Amino acid sequence: MxxxxxxxxxxxxxxxxxxxxxxxxxxxxxxxxxxxxxxxxxxxxxxxxxxxxxxxxxxxxxxxxxxxxxxxxxxxxxxxxxxxxxxxxxxxxxxxxxxxxxxxxxxxxxxxxxxxxxxGAATRDKDTVQGVLTEELGLEQVIGSSPAFIELLAQLTRMGPSEAPVLITGETGTGKEVCARSIHLLSRRRQQPFIPVDCGAIPEHLAESELFGHARGAFTDAHRDHKGLVSLADGGTLFLDEIDALSLNMQAKFLRFIQESTYRPVGGEQFCRANVRVIAATNRRLEQSVLDRQFRNDLYFRLNVLRLSVPPLRERRGDIALLARYFLEKLGGSGVPARKWLSPVALRKLEDYDWPGNVREVSNVMQRAIVLSPGSQILPCHILLSTGDPRGIECTPSPSNFRCAKSKAIEAFERQYVLDLLQKHDGNITRAARDADKDRRAFGRLAQKYKWDTSL
CATH class of the missing domain: 3.40.50.2300 (Response regulator)
Structure with a gap:
């Protein structure tokens, strides 16, 4: 047609x-x-x-x-x-x-x-209305129409019905969690829970309890049984954001859960079973993390069954205007008396910018422009953009960031010193700690800090 x-x-x-x-x-x-x-x-x-x-x-x-x-x-x-x-x-x-x-x-x-x-994409047939409604339900929060974005949507619709694990990669702010929710809503599990987990926000000593739960009396403050996030996601989808932030020890335990669908709460005597689809996301190159021994290669291969790469906004510039107008409509109603619109020159300024913060940065910029523009028209002077790319910011010695430079230098020394000693003693914490003239537990914490798997 x-x-x-x-x-x-x-x-x-x-x-x-x-x-x-x-x-x-x-x-x-x-x-x-x-x-x-x-x-x-x-x-x-x-x-x-x-x-x-x-x-x-x-x-x-x-x-x-x-x-x-x-x-x-x-x-x-x-x-x-x-x-x-x-x-x-x-x-x-x-x-x-x-x-x-x-x-x-x-x-x-x-x-x-x-x-x-x-x-938009080719017109759908009337016989697929039910399928279209399902897609709309899953993709209503996803904004864009550029060729790269249309391909992303096509991959989402193909991955949704599958039960295989998904690894989502992309820069910060590209919308990895929105894609994960869309995959869940396009799956047979859409009526079941979608449980997001920010791995980077969980303290290492609480990670196992948060994911797998704990039994009463497992530790001092465990006054009752506590269900973990894996149990809450039973029947649905577990989304692990910043999967690379998990320690190597925790990665090993999570690998066993993916392989066998069973886990044991901290302090528990029995194994539990959970039927969960796992979606993981990262803004790092996991392949390099595997080479650096900061991420387990067996867990990487378990997760990397279906791979979804979310393109940065600078690679789909045609979507910038759509996103800007979307956030203008969405944010314009909160405490703003009159409807606002973008001048052509302001729109051009948005389209010429590289957006290192991606979609999240567009939302922030539009919210700021709505507040700063006194009239109904948003002009270029109301569009305040970052002068530097945070992806390229480095802590280098200078009078203004001496503390940051000192911290970086100490961290680099500690990392190299600890890893060299562990390699010298074939990973034996006790001998490495004795060689360093340091308490074994304190040295063990340093080894965990720099991603050495103390369970190996």
Whole structure:
């Protein structure tokens, strides 16, 4: 089925200048052409998947239509084309009413990419409505329409029905937990619990109790039996964020649970069984962590059955405008008296930025812009962006960060000293501690701190 596009242009436009020549039938488009004179009297674009509104040259009929369209909640996706030298009134009305807009003159390839993005993936068949509803339920929090993002959605829908473990990789703020929730909601377990665990926030001495629970009397403050997060996730999905933060000792215990689906609470006498699907996430390269002996290779291979790589926002720039408008709508209602909109130049500033903090940073920037803009229009001066990339920040000796540099130097020395001694004594903590003239328990804590598996 061809994609239906309603094209509105000024009266008298020649076929050589009409945008219909770029949306050819052989490329899967069917254009219904209208002129502003008749269109403003009674717009008729029912059934169209996209409204392509060309206001070149600028005309009052286009401005009037955009004003009306901005009040229409269930409007057809709209792509506006305006002159590069447009009046403020046209820019404002077009920005309010359109999902995207371009400045004249335009390039054919750019037009086709934006049209594809607004129309979305191929039209689904009516017979798959039930499947579509399931997908919508699982993907309603996932925003984007760039080719990289469409591929990500396709992978999510394929991974959802499976029972295999999933390893999600991606930079901080890319939405790994949202993807994990989507996989859960697309699975047969969607009616069961989804239990997220931030491994980096659990103290090492409490990790086993938090995950597997403990029996009454297991330690001083254990006055009653306590269910762990694995037990709470029984029948559903357990999401382990920052899986690389688990100690090597804890990784070994979790590996046994994945292999056998059984675990023993701390201080318990009996093994328990849990039917859990495991999804893990990390922002590090686990392959390198395995080589550095900071992550168990057997656990890595157990988790790395289905691999999902979430692309950073700088690799899907076409989604920046969608995300900015989404957060503008979502955050604009909280304590803000009037609806706000992004000026074209502010939008361009957002699209030119690399977003090291990814989607989370977009949310923060838009929230800040809403608060700082006194009127209804958000200008470039209200878009405050980071001047440096936190991914590249290093603690180097300087008068302003002496404490940080000192801490780094001590940590580097400790790590190398401890690992060298352990290698010298084949991992024997007692002999290594005696050689270092240090208490065995204190040396053991250092070994655990630097990810040496003391159980080996």
């Amino acid at each position: 061809p994609h239906e596009v309603c094209l509105v242009e000024p009266a008298g436009v020649t076929p050589q200048l009409s945008l219909s020549r770029m949306l050819r039938p052989e490329d899967g488009y069917r254009c219904k052409c209208e002129c502003w004179t008749s269109f403003s009297a009674g717009p008729n674009f029912l059934g169209a998947q996209l409204l392509l509104a060309v206001a070149v040259p600028e005309c009052w009929a286009a401005i009037s239509f955009f004003r009306t369209q901005s009040c229409n909640q269930g409007r057809t996706p709209t792509l506006a084309v305006v002159p590069s030298e447009s009046s403020e009134e046209l820019l404002r009305s077009a920005s309010d009413a359109s999902d995207d807009f371009m400045f004249w003159p335009i390039r054919e390839q750019e037009l086709l990419e934006r049209v594809k993005r607004l129309i």
